Amino acid sequence: MFAYKGFARNYSSNFTNELSQQLTFTSAGTDVLTIPTNQSLGKFTPLTGNVSQMKYFYETLSNLRNKPLRIAHYGDSLILGDIITDYLREKLQQRFGGQGVGMLNIISDDNRMRVTTIHSYSEDWEYYSFLTRNPNQLPLGISGALAIPKAGSWVKYEANSIYKSSSSFNVVKIYYSSADYNSTIQYSVDNAAMTKQKLIASNGVQELVIKAKGNSKTFYMQFLSGKSPLFYGVSLESSGGGVYVDNFPMRGNSGSSLADISEELLEQFNKNLHYDLIILSYGANVSSPNKGIFTVYENKMVNVIKKYQKAFPNTSFLLVSSTDRTQKIGTRFVTNPDVLILLETQKRIAEKTGITFWDLSQMMGGRDSMDDWVNASPPLALKDYAHFTSLGGSKVAGFLFDALMDSYSKFKN
CATH class of the missing domain: 3.40.50.1110 (SGNH hydrolase)
Structure with missing residues (x-):
């Protein structure tokens, strides 16, 4: 229109x-x-x-x-x-x-164009946004989008030094809703050993905060099992103010x-x-x-x-x-x-x-x-x-x- x-x-x-x-x-x-x-x-x-x-x-x-x-x-x-x-x-x-690019979607249609973050993901996520059909009227997130995983669905973000602000992060925040007590992810910072994490069972928006040991470059997350939550995005930040x-x-x-x-x-x-x-x-x-x-x-x-x-x-x-x-x-x-x-x-x-x-x-x-x-x-x-x-x-x-x-x-x- x-x-x-x-x-x-x-x-x-x-x-x-x-x-x-x-x-x-x-x-x-x-x-x-x-x-x-x-x-x-x-x-x-x-x-x-x-x-x-x-x-x-x-x-x-x-x-x-x-x-x-x-x-x-x-x-x-x-x-x-x-x-x-x-x-x-x-x-x-x-x-x-401050340090970090902030909030990023799970699925993005501009990831080839974005130079501040190298963003990749598996092709098995269900994705809904302003631009897609949303027949079940799922609640779109703060960016106007959401992604639903299957067992094994993954997403990876890599900081890029095109700017100092995008070159690293030491705090990761994951935003999601509609998980149950069995919903489980695993994640890795800077290709370290995987850490398993059960999500909070709730229909409201939840924030999972992960603190890295130092300035980091990559974050990987994979959904393992349980009810598939609605994932709204991942924020790459730093501790303190900014x-x-x-x-x-x-x-x-x-x-x-x-x-x-x-x-x-x-x-x-x-x-x-x-x-x-x-x-x-x-x-x-x-x-x-x-x-x-x-x-x-x-x-x-x-x-x-x-x-x-x-x-x-x-x-x-x-x-x-x-x-x-x-x-x-x-x-x-x-x-x-x-x-x-x-x-x-x-x-x-x-x-x-x-x-x-x-x-x-x-x-x-x-x-x-x-x-x-x-x-x-x-x-x-x-x-x-x-x-x-x-x-x-x-x-x-x-x-x-x-x-x-x-x-x-x-x-x-």
């Missing part, structure tokens, strides 16, 4: 292949995605809207010590492969501490599908994860010749945000606007008129829900700016004129970090 015709069908092959060609970075202990100093695109754009509700985020940021701060970054294909999120995580952890940024992308999603996660489940996750900031980055899949669609979208997103505000009462919310998105008219690439309607719609969504707004399109340079990002050297956006390269994503994240820190500085003063 909200997607460009044909875009979702072609996305998997065309977009993924082009983006994969961009991800040829070598392993390094330092930030290898530093933005070239000769790259002048982009401009500082402050947070607007109800910035005062960012207090929950800023108050925790001011008192980290041994208390972690957590951010959920929801989005569409713009953040697939951890793009934007990865560099924002790196910048925040550089300044405020900042964790969870990347929750879902291709072809306008954001309205977040309504499919039950309020009860959101509240259960909040008890474990305690999100201080939720970022919503949508817009790539909102376009239609029927202008009434934008009103429908506005109403749906207002309801989604209000639902999340109820489930996360002490959490700040930030709505990131659509990118500039262009179409070819004659020999020129110009901003799609729908983008201008969408930007105004998103501003109204932020106003109606009393949350903060960040104008990504304005940061890019406003109208017709996507063409400059595509033709930059090196390229900052893909030739679909809708998505960023990893380098472009890091540039966006850098400007978002600057906007957050500018607002944080004003909060402290």
Whole structure:
């Protein structure tokens, strides 16, 4: 309803292949995605809207010590492969501490694109998400997905040193529900001997915390026996305080599908994860010749945000606007008129829900700016004129970090 015709069908092959060609970075202990100093695109754009509700985020940021701060970054294909999120995580952890990529799904459709974590799994898991049929109405997790194992199903995560923030972890947290007293897994950290673990029998969301002996690189988990639980994800973190940024992308999603996660489940996750900031980055899949669609979208997103505000009462919310998105008219690439309607719609969504707004399109340079990002050297956006390269994503994240820190500085003063 909200997607460009044909875009979702072609996305998997065309977009993924082009983006994969961009991800040829070598392993390094330092930030290898530093933005070239000769790259002048982009401009500082402050947070607007109800910035005062960012207090929950800023108050925790001011008192980290041994208390972690957590951010959920929801989005569409713009953040697939951890793009934007990865560099924002790196910048925040550089300044405020923390180590690890945070929450990862059991099954992922962007694992080939993600360079921060090498992620593999057996093919016998049952997987449900916003994008699949869910005939039994199973409760989708905080990311909008869940996975059900068979005996022998396994998943493995390996930290990658593309960034310092993704290079290691020493705490693993597993989130699941609907286990029974016989539900048993085994796990291994850094290829050590397997440890068997019985899960807690409960219908509510459970958190299993595993502490490694030191900075670790790999985690392997396998389901052995008993009732098959619903697994919602694994989080790779470090002990103590610091900042964790969870990347929750879902291709072809306008954001309205977040309504499919039950309020009860959101509240259960909040008890474990305690999100201080939720970022919503949508817009790539909102376009239609029927202008009434934008009103429908506005109403749906207002309801989604209000639902999340109820489930996360002490959490700040930030709505990131659509990118500039262009179409070819004659020999020129110009901003799609729908983008201008969408930007105004998103501003109204932020106003109606009393949350903060960040104008990504304005940061890019406003109208017709996507063409400059595509033709930059090196390229900052893909030739679909809708998505960023990893380098472009890091540039966006850098400007978002600057906007957050500018607002944080004003909060402290």
